[in-house]
Amino acid sequence: MLASFQNKNLHAILVSESWLKPCLPSSSFCLPGFHLIRNDRLGRPGGGVAIYLRSHIPFTVIEFSQQHNSPGAEYLFIEVLFFNTKLLLGVFYNPSLTIDYFMSFEDLLEKFTPLFSHTIIMGDFNTCLLKNDSRTSRFTSIVKAANLNILPLSATHAFPNCSPSLLDLILVSSTTHVEKFGQCVATAFSYHDLLFLSYKLRPPKAKRKILMRRNFSGIDFDSLAEDVSKIDWSGVLNASSIDEKLNYFNSLITQLYDKHAPIRPVRLKHLPAPWLTDEVKRLQKIRNIAKAKYRVDPNETNREKYRKARNRCNRLCRDEHRRYIFKSVIEEDDSARVWNFLKSLGVGKQQRDINSQNLNLNSLNQHFSSSVTFDNITKLNTISQISASPTPDTPFFQFSQFTNSDVKKNILAVSSNSVGSDCISRQMGVPERMDNPEAPNSTAIKRSNKNTQNILSGAKNMRY
Structure with missing residues (x-):
């Protein structure tokens, strides 16, 4: 249905x-x-x-x-x-x-x-x-x-x-x-x-969605590199706790990008429609021209031309839409991309906003602590297994020293551009095109690498 x-x-x-x-x-x-x-x-x-x-x-x-x-x-x-x-x-x-x-x-x-x-x-x-x-x-x-x-x-x-x-x-x-x-x-x-x-009633127009995004495309890399070299990291080094170090570090990065890539509103005009190929767009243009002619001169000949152009355009658009869905869902091996695509079509569980301020942590803790009961034998066996010394086959956990290259390699390995509670995204450490060695504009890529290296090097003496 x-x-x-x-x-x-x-x-x-x-x-x-x-x-x-x-x-x-x-x-x-x-x-x-x-x-x-x-x-x-x-x-x-x-x-x-x-x-x-x-x-x-x-x-x-x-x-x-x-x-x-x-x-x-x-x-x-x-x-x-x-x-x-x-x-x-x-x-x-x-x-x-x-x-x-x-x-x-x-x-x-x-x-x-x-x-x-x-x-x-x-x-x-x-x-x-x-x-x-x-x-x-x-x-x-x-x-x-x-x-x-x-x-x-x-x-x-x-x-x-x-x-x-x-x-x-x-x-x-x-x-x-x-x-x-x-x-x-x-x-x-x-x-x-x-x-x-x-x-015949005029319905309200759908409100365009507005997103807040940083303007990474407008970065002046020379100016950014100059300001990076002037950052004073002493406040991070002199902070008394790890939380203070992190907060101070995040504030320096945020201030830097507030100047060079300020947050601006981005208005989404249309939802993504990757199945609209160049051929579909060409037929849409032909259809719109035929429709305009029919409105100016509503005779039977113009009506038939518009009807044929409209039907041909709609048929191709449906075919491309089905082909894209088949390719995205049936032939896609990445389950995460499949579910993201299905969510874009409205398939799957709807997200619900949870107000953490109304969440009683004591009640939550009491629920999980009392929802499952264990007998005394199970408790004793569990405690004995936890208290037992590790077997020779169990590797010991040890902290190891890391280098600047380790930090840089792990930052570059992050693929998500999501912004956390610190308001810092991957792009603020890895500007666009930096992670694509075959992308055009190699000068901008070199500058991006230099800027990121400067940011990483500026914190080289910090150990967490």
């Missing part, structure tokens, strides 16, 4: 009868670029409703069904904010043709629809509007009383050996804002049709 929703123009996906349970993490059913909002059924199999909403669109959950073992309608209503316009977006699921959900549904509409300028409710109501019976009459009267409109659809459910029925509906507050709607089959995963709606 998730593979059916790769269109970048979709803003929300409403799911009735999701079958999700609280034990199933949302990260296993995520869509890249979407936030999953769930209301799972508890106590019984099946059921549940959910909404996939674009992650840059603000929302607030305002109402959801609370049920455990008793059968009843299931729903999830959220408030979506489009600039200064509030939209009520809801998904509804009635699990049986015999359940009387009309009173609760009427209460929901009376409570929330007057508060919003626009309302969209979609779902499986299990009330066939192709029949002229009391359920149909009661449902339509409730919808009209709430000033909502039922968009006309054909039969949406076709179970084998049963007559088609119209159970899945789209309710909107204003038909003038409906640009397009309809249905399409979903034979791969459901007997119900997929309903779609294009509602």
Whole structure:
């Protein structure tokens, strides 16, 4: 089902009868670029409703069904904010043709629809509007009383050996804002049709991500080398403790790079898309030109040229995307790179921010000290093994003296550019291109090596 929703123009996906349970993490059913909002059924199999909403669109959950073992309608209503316009977006699921959900549904509409300028409710109501019976009459009267409109659809459910029925509906507050709607089959995963709606409201633009990065590309290596030679390391040597030495050393390095490679905001315009090859970009340019011509002169000839250019571009882009995924996931031997790529697509566990200030260390220590209990025999055996002298085959641990070249070799062996709590990255000791002997601009490389050697040599008398 998730593979059916790769269109970048979709803003929300409403799911009735999701079958999700609280034990199933949302990260296993995520869509890249979407936030999953769930209301799972508890106590019984099946059921549940959910909404996939674009992650840059603000929302607030305002109402959801609370049920455990008793059968009843299931729903999830959220408030979506489009600039200064509030939209009520809801998904509804009635699990049986015999359940009387009309009173609760009427209460929901009376409570929330007057508060919003626009309302969209979609779902499986299990009330066939192709029949002229009391359920149909009661449902339509409730919808009209709430000033909502039922968009006309054909039969949406076709179970084998049963007559088609119209159970899945789209309710909107204003038909003038409906640009397009309809249905399409979903034979791969459901007997119900997929309903779609294009509602003319301008959604908020995704906020561009801003990262704080040092400007290593703008370093004046001559000036940097001169300032490195002037650094006074006496404060590091005269410090009384190892922590003071390290803090003083880090402050000298940070001040040096604050001057020569200051931190600046970098605005990310687009997410990385390595599958966009030169050929894809060329076809995108042809497509955009054809689209511009069609807008200026919307005749049938220009429309056909634009359609062919668009389809050819989309087809090649999908092929390159699949080829890149296959190469990155199937043919990649490095498991770390595979998982990093999968995380970029939204696959895997979502990161959670942990506030260490709210962490009670005493409680944490008590938990681990009391969670596992050992009997006296196990304790005595463990103590005796720890107290026993090492066997001749066990190598003794000894501290050994290290040289400047050992320090430099280990610094150059670091491949991560992550910045720790000291705000110092690998690039601040190894400027870009230094670790690539075949890179262009050999003069800059020599200068980088010289600068790093000066920094290392400046601390040559320090021993930790």
